Amino acid sequence: MSDQEEKQPDPYMNIDPLRDTYREKIAEAAGRTHSLQRHNTALLCIDMQYLDAAPGFGVFADADSSGLPPESQAYYFDRLESLVLPNVRRLQEAFRANRLEVVHTRIQSLTQDGRDRGPGHKRLNLHAPPGSKEAEFLPIIAPHGDEIVINKTASGVFTSTNLEYVLRNLGITGLFVVGVYSNECVSTAVRDACDLGFYVTLISDGIATVTPELQQATDTTMKDRYARLMDTEEALSEIEGVFL
Template identity: 35%
Template sequence: MAWTWKTAYRSFYYATAPEPDDIALDPATTAVLVIDIQNTYVAEPEDPEEAARWRPFLDRMRDVVIPNTVALAADARARGVEVLFARIACQTQDGRDRSLSQKKPGFNNLLLPKDGEASQLVPDLQPQGDEITVLKTTDSALTGTNLRLILHNLGIRTVICAGIFTDQCVSSTVRSLADESFDVLIVDDCCAAATDDLHRHELEVLNMIYGHVVRLEDIAGFFAA
């Protein structure tokens, strides 16, 4: 069966739900938000075993997520749609201003000072002109920033989300946006989790409740509707 966002990624809760209405986007009230596509996450691990473990994610980032997000941002700019960025970055060198979720031991123990190379957005996804970037020490791009106020001041009603990780910062941001009554689109092929299973599962959880899961190929049709 051909892909259609109206029936894909259905969780148990929505397995029997009717198809959603068509989506019609207004460039004046729509924004693209690129979440945490930063140097630290695409760097090759030094340990060969870790490099092999992360290979599927790194390949997806290189071959799918980054080029598709570049295309998403370029299309948005051509339509006059706001493009915004969020990145994990602390204000202090020792990270004492980080939230607890980014101080706990393990993968999410993130020390990314704002001026360090590791915390910067990848070269292919740099803001252009006066595009806005928010710095966060939280998973949600709304919780620890003034992004909600920025979106409100820009007159935004719909946010198209891309970035990483699907099951962490993307998910937290999408949920926060939905709680603040923004319409949200999550672009499947502009996002990644550490594994495809985690990515697919989280999209099922988010879909229809917190937003609609779509693909890059769908976006142009939404603006044409």
């Protein structure tokens, strides 16, 4: 390989040409750099349930007909089990220890036959009836006590439920967001929350999707435009710095 070939720049290094502009105009602008001290902050846990986050159930009941190649499924569940679920659990424990709200969303219909589902979920055959295994939260990150659970039948939890109303009633102005899938329900929630005026922090190692490319695209798109991007250790340090 020639020296010229070796020095070819990575075409993905500057995939976001407006990165610095957004960081200056939004992320570091007055009113956008508040810490937890300036916000009543909740942890928003999105769709961490058997329907879409457990092998052998729901979307993955039949691995061969899930529409995802084996390598994508392996990547997704490895990321969930080795990284995301332990991190979400740690964040939940930190929020609970400091008497901060932990709010859970899940896909669950009002009816057993799912006739109330949104058109998108009907088209994709996403269905978790009340009382079904698919509607259950994964045990490691399940709600505690009377933590709030918001049921939804569409991708966007803000547009299809009363979540905003509930958060306003609680006085919540900031959200730390975790869950699945990064590029679908999670990113929709982040965008909508930002547009509604919430100060959003997306936990980069607390979310998962089915390919590393989609994960990277989510991180790149969300960062500084719609949310701070922070890993679990940084989030825990911020919580500790404010409350301890």
